[in-house]
Amino acid sequence: xxxxxxxxxxxxxxxxxxxxxxxxxxxxxxxxxxxxxxxxxxxxxxxxxxxxxxxxxxxxxxxxxxxxxxxxxxxxxxxxxxxxxxxxxxxxxxxxxxxxxxxxxxxxxxxxxxxxxxxxxxxxxxxxxxxxxxxxxxxxxxxxxxxxxxxxxxxxxxxxxxxxxxxxxxxxxxxxxxxxxxxxxxxxxxxxxxxxxxxxxxxxxxxxxxxxxxxxxxxxxxxxxxxxxxxxxxxxxxxxxxxxxxxxxxxxxxxxxxxxxxxxxxxx
Amino acid sequence: xxxxxxxxxxxxxxxxxxxxxxxxxxxxxxxxxxxxxxxxxxxxxxxxxxxxxxxxxxxxxxxxxxxxxxxxxxxxxxxxxxxxxxxxxxxxxxxxxxxxxxxxxxxxxxxxxxxxxxxxxxxxxxxxxxxxxxxxxxxxxxxxxxxxxxxxxxxxxxxxxxxxxxxxxxxxxxxxxxxxxxxxxxxxxxxxxxxxxxxxxxxxxxxxxxxxxxxxxxx
Numbered sequence: 001x002x003x004x005x006x007x008x009x010x011x012x013x014x015x016x017x018x019x020x021x022x023x024x025x026x027x028x029x030x031x032x033x034x035x036x037x038x039x040x041x042x043x044x045x046x047x048x049x050x051x052x053x054x055x056x057x058x059x060x061x062x063x064x065x066x067x068x069x070x071x072x073x074x075x076x077x078x079x080x081x082x083x084x085x086x087x088x089x090x091x092x093x094x095x096x097x098x099x100x101x102x103x104x105x106x107x108x109x110x111x112x113x114x115x116x117x118x119x120x121x122x123x124x125x126x127x128x129x130x131x132x133x134x135x136x137x138x139x140x141x142x143x144x145x146x147x148x149x150x151x152x153x154x155x156x157x158x159x160x161x162x163x164x165x166x167x168x169x170x171x172x173x174x175x176x177x178x179x180x181x182x183x184x185x186x187x188x189x190x191x192x193x194x195x196x197x198x199x200x201x202x203x204x205x206x207x208x209x210x211x212x213x214x215x216x217x218x219x220x221x222x223x224x225x226x227x228x229x230x231x232x233x234x235x236x237x238x239x240x241x242x243x244x245x246x247x248x249x250x251x252x253x254x255x256x257x258x259x260x261x262x263x264x265x266x267x268x
Numbered sequence: 269x270x271x272x273x274x275x276x277x278x279x280x281x282x283x284x285x286x287x288x289x290x291x292x293x294x295x296x297x298x299x300x301x302x303x304x305x306x307x308x309x310x311x312x313x314x315x316x317x318x319x320x321x322x323x324x325x326x327x328x329x330x331x332x333x334x335x336x337x338x339x340x341x342x343x344x345x346x347x348x349x350x351x352x353x354x355x356x357x358x359x360x361x362x363x364x365x366x367x368x369x370x371x372x373x374x375x376x377x378x379x380x381x382x383x384x385x386x387x388x389x390x391x392x393x394x395x396x397x398x399x400x401x402x403x404x405x406x407x408x409x410x411x412x413x414x415x416x417x418x419x420x421x422x423x424x425x426x427x428x429x430x431x432x433x434x435x436x437x438x439x440x441x442x443x444x445x446x447x448x449x450x451x452x453x454x455x456x457x458x459x460x461x462x463x464x465x466x467x468x469x470x471x472x473x474x475x476x477x478x479x480x481x482x483x484x485x486x487x
Contacts, residue, residue: 224341251343253480263343265272 016246017045017232021185021215022067022104027081029062031074036062038239040081044185049207049216051230051247053223055267058236060219064187067217068104069097085185102129105183109190111170113162113177118145118154121162121173125181140180147213148176149206168199175206186210188218192225204229223263227251235259275340279349282332283407286353286360289325290404293360296322296367297400297463301393303371304456305386309378315371322364329357345477352477356407359466359473363400366459366466373452373459383439383446389456392428395421396460396467403467407474415471419485425464432457 020043029037037059044050044067052060065071066083069090083090090100113121122141131137141158145151150172154165162173171191178186188207192200200222207216207229220226226233227247234244235258243256254260261267296315303311333354336342342350399421406414433454440450468485475483 223343227343252347254344260344264346265275 017043018048019046020044021046021086022217023082023084024067025082025084027063027066027083028079029059029066029071030078032076036239037066040241042234042241042244044215044217045232046215047211047213048231049211049218049229050232050234051226052217052219052234052236053221053226053262054236054242055262056221059239060236061189063236064189064217064219067185067187068101068106070101070106072097102181103183104185104187105178105181106187106189107171107174107178107191110194111167111174113165113170113173115161115163117159118162118165118173119158122176122180125177129181141176144176144180145173147179147210148172149202149209150176166199168195168202171195171199171203172206175203175210179210183214185215185217188216190219190221193221200225223251235262237262275336275342275346278332278336278340279346282329282336282350282353285325285329285332286356287404287408289322289329289357289360290400290407292318292322292325293363293367294397294400294404296364297370297393297397300367300370300374301390301397304374305390307374307378307382309375312371312374312378316368319364319368322361326357326361329353345480348477348480352473355473356470359469363463363466366463369459370456373456377449377452380449383443383449388428388432388435389453389460392425392432392457392460395425395428396464399425399464399467403470406471410474410478412475412478415474416485419468419471422464422468422486425461429457429461 022044024040024042024044027037027040028035040063042050042063052064054060062071066079067085067090071077071079079091081091085100085104088095090097114124116124119141122144123137126137126140131140142151142155145154150169153169154160154173162170165173171194175186175191192203195203204225207218210216211231218226218230230247232244233247233250235242235250235254235256237258243250243254243259245255250259251263254263258267296318299311299318300315302308303315333350336350337347340346399418402414402418402421405411406418436450436454436457440447443450465486472483472485475481475485
């Protein structure tokens with residue numbers, strides 16, 4: 001991955017949003033010769049939920065993966081611009097990506113628990129970070145599973161394999177695993193698209209609670225989900241950020257016709 | 269093939285229901301005023317009876333709108349149009365009720381000679397009917413300019429109402445034996461003024477549906 005030189009970030013304040021925890025400015029990304037992101041400017045406000053919506057191939061997942069530099073796992077990626085996380089540019093070569101991925105955690109579309117027990121899934125991250133005492137690990141596991149709203153369902157079978165759980169439960173185990181290493185920001189890439197409606201609503205309820213402690217960015221194809229749970233909605237199209245704003249405004253009276261066409265399903 | 273053809277058809281069907289209801293409200297008002305001018309008790313009773321048709325359309329619009337919201341999960345312009353249809357139907361239902369009120373008042377004075385030939389009330393009602401017709405035309409064609417022009421008429425209706433009320437009150441003090449008739453005529457003026465307010469509301473709902481702005485035209 002090549003990191004090119006950067007421009008000065010632009011900061012905007014908006015009465016609807018908290019101060020930003022991540023500020024993206026002038027972000028461009030290429031996969032080889034193909035430009036996947038074009039001059040993106042977007043703030044992720046603290047302790048609020050930002051939904052990223054748009055049709056397939058618009059750059060939503062690419063964008064969210066830049067925020068914890070997961071995108072650099074793909075070969076031939078070039079990025080220009082700034083991504084400021086709490087005032088530091090994460091795209092600078094000297095920025096420690098391992099530390100970034102502790103603070104900016106990720107939950108993926110397909111639940112991907114480790115082939116281990118429920119306990120070991122959640123304890124894995126803290127153990128990697130050097131926590132060895134069982135009492136502390138037990139506390140972290142319980143707190144994380146409680147915060148992920150699954151403790152009561154699994155407390156009596158912590159040493160059973162996580163693969164024995166339902167899809168919705170597995171996804172909450174993945175969220176608990178993410179929480180165990182005390183992130184600051186949680187990125188979610190279509191976290192409920194593989195789940196049944198009830199599990200989806202449980203995850204949505206969880207996201208609404210989690211934002212009290214964490215800042216959340218969620219990619220979703222489900223516009224009603226974006227409308228239900230987010231404070232800010234950003235609409236991407238062909239690698240560009242067409243419009244971003246308070247979710248109430250985006251879904252009641254968007255400024256841009258392309259946004260209107262997409263959210264009303266006229267975009268074909 | 270359009271992406272949401274079925275939904276677009278259903279939205280058109282909802283709009284057609286509202287137009288049908290508006291047409292019936294318009295007819296109700298016209299018949300109520302005709303019954304007053306002609307002192308035609310039978311026609312007035314028909315207006316009262318036909319109000320059920322307007323109410324049934326209101327129920328149908330409510331049902332259709334609720335199902336559309338539940339099934340189609342509309343947002344933005346689609347949602348505003350559906351919500352506005354509900355609000356417009358509500359105002360049309362009230363216009364129908366006011367037409368009934370005019371008819372009821374007409375029945376109460378049908379069997380007595382009017383103290384003078386009606387001139388001012390028919391003039392006021394003609395302007396109100398023109399407002400209603402203009403509002404319906406604006407709704408059919410999404411003509412915001414026309415909607416705003418229609419709403420502007422409301423001030424003139426208010427002035428006519430106040431002038432007429434003053435005259436009627438003056439007559440009441442001069443001729444207390446005409447209390448029943450004067451009172452009913454005053455009520456009719458009030459009902460017409462209220463109808464004009466409801467037409468202005470309809471124009472406000474149209475502006476909200478199309479522009480997403482809430483305005484107060486009932487100044």
